[in-house]
Amino acid sequence: MKLEVLYFAWLRERIGHPRETVDTQAETVSALITELRAREDRYDLAFSDLDAVRVAVDQDLCDFDTPLAGAREVAFFPPMTGG
Amino acid sequence: MQIRVQQAPFDFGDECNRFAANRDDTGAVVTFCGIVRAPEHGVLHRMEIEHYPGMTERALAKIAQTATTRWGLQDCLVIHRYGPLAPGERIMMVATASCHRSDAFAAADFLMDYLKSRAPFWKKETTDEGDGWVAAKDADEAALQRW
Numbered sequence: 301m302k303l304e305v306l307y308f309a310w311l312r313e314r315i316g317h318p319r320e321t322v323d324t325q326a327e328t329v330s331a332l333i334t335e336l337r338a339r340e341d342r343y344d345l346a347f348s349d350l351d352a353v354r355v356a357v358d359q360d361l362c363d364f365d366t367p368l369a370g371a372r373e374v375a376f377f378p379p380m381t382g383g
Numbered sequence: 384m385q386i387r388v389q390q391a392p393f394d395f396g397d398e399c400n401r402f403a404a405n406r407d408d409t410g411a412v413v414t415f416c417g418i419v420r421a422p423e424h425g426v427l428h429r430m431e432i433e434h435y436p437g438m439t440e441r442a443l444a445k446i447a448q449t450a451t452t453r454w455g456l457q458d459c460l461v462i463h464r465y466g467p468l469a470p471g472e473r474i475m476m477v478a479t480a481s482c483h484r485s486d487a488f489a490a491a492d493f494l495m496d497y498l499k500s501r502a503p504f505w506k507k508e509t510t511d512e513g514d515g516w517v518a519a520k521d522a523d524e525a526a527l528q529r530w
Contacts, residue, residue, distance in 0.1 A: 309433055309505035310516050359438035361501065375435060375503075379519035382463065382504035383417050383475060383495055 301325070303332070303368065307346075308377035311353065314346040329355050330364045332374065352378055384451055384459050386443045388434065390466040395473055402460050402478045409457050411484035413491045417474040425510035432465045432474065435503035439463070446497045450479070453493070454486040461494065463504065496526045 306319045326332035337344045347353060350364065356375045357366050368374070387393075395416050403412045419430050447459050456479055463475040477494045481487040506517040 306435070308435055308503070309507070356435070356438055356503070359435075359441050361442075375438065377435070377503060378505060378516065379524075380500055380503055381506045381517045381519050381523075382502040383499035 301368075303371060304373045305332075305336075306373065306375040308375065310378055311346050311376050315342055324368075326368055328364070328368060329357065329362070329366050329374065332368060333364070347376075354379055384444075384447050385461070386440055386447060387460075387462045388436075388439050388443070389462070389464055392464070393462050393473065393476070395476060398460070398462065398476060399478065402458070402480065406457070406480060408482070409480045410482045411487040412478060412480050413484070413487040414476060414478045415491050415495055416476045419468050419470050419472050419474055421470060422508055422510055425512040427470045427508055427510050429509040430468045430470075430474075431507045431509070432468060433505045433507070434463075434465045438503050442502045443498060446494060446501060449497075450490040450494050454479075454481060454490040456481050456486065456490055459490065459494070461498065463498070463502070465504065493530055496523075496530065499523050500527060 303322050303324060304319060305322045307315050312318050324332055324335055326335055333347050337347050354377055355362060355364060357371050358373050399414050421427050443461050447461055450456060451459055458480040460478040468474060477491050479487040479490040500523045508515055508517060
């Protein structure tokens with residue numbers, strides 16, 4: 301399946317681009333992260349501390365064990381600092 | 384209920400006046416305005432606010448809807464800016480309207496707690512000591528437990 305994967309804030313800076321299309325068979329967010337980390341050092345580094353990473357699937361905040369079946373967009377970012 | 388995510392500045396006074404106008408059935412309006420302040424260390428030159436277009440509006444609408452339902456608000460307004468901001472500029476505001484002040488105060492407090500940690504905004508500060516992303520505080524996450 302093809303997923304739009306988005307990165308924000310320091311995750312975007314470490315990975316080097318704001319979004320990309322990823323062709324993956326990953327069944328969960330965790331599995332997608334494992335695939336991304338295996339790609340290159342910059343991905344591995346960006347995802348090295350998952351306590352500092354949040355994820356949204358199709359623009360809803362969720363957990364790392366969320367299934368990806370039917371998903372179109374996955375976004376990774378640090379804890380939010382609005383207000 | 385009105386949600387606005389914008390780069391342009393807003394006039395806090397005008398927004399408050401407009402929000403409070405023509406409300407015969409409203410007893411209380413509470414407003415809050417967030418301002419870019421100096422960091423704990425160094426001199427702030429600029430703050431850049433990044434956000435997630437699409438999810439931002441969706442998350443803010445969900446938070447505002449929850450507040451409206453829970454405190455029976457007659458109206459609520461959320462404005463949040465993104466892009467480069469200078470010290471002293473207004474970042475965001477919320478306004479709530481209800482029959483009685485306790486509901487308007489509580490709803491505004493709830494809105495602020497939730498949009499600090501659950502709306503996809505990130506702040507990057509440029510100071511005379513360099514650039515850095517503002518870290519989320521444990522206290523902000525803990526504040527959600529109040530509700």
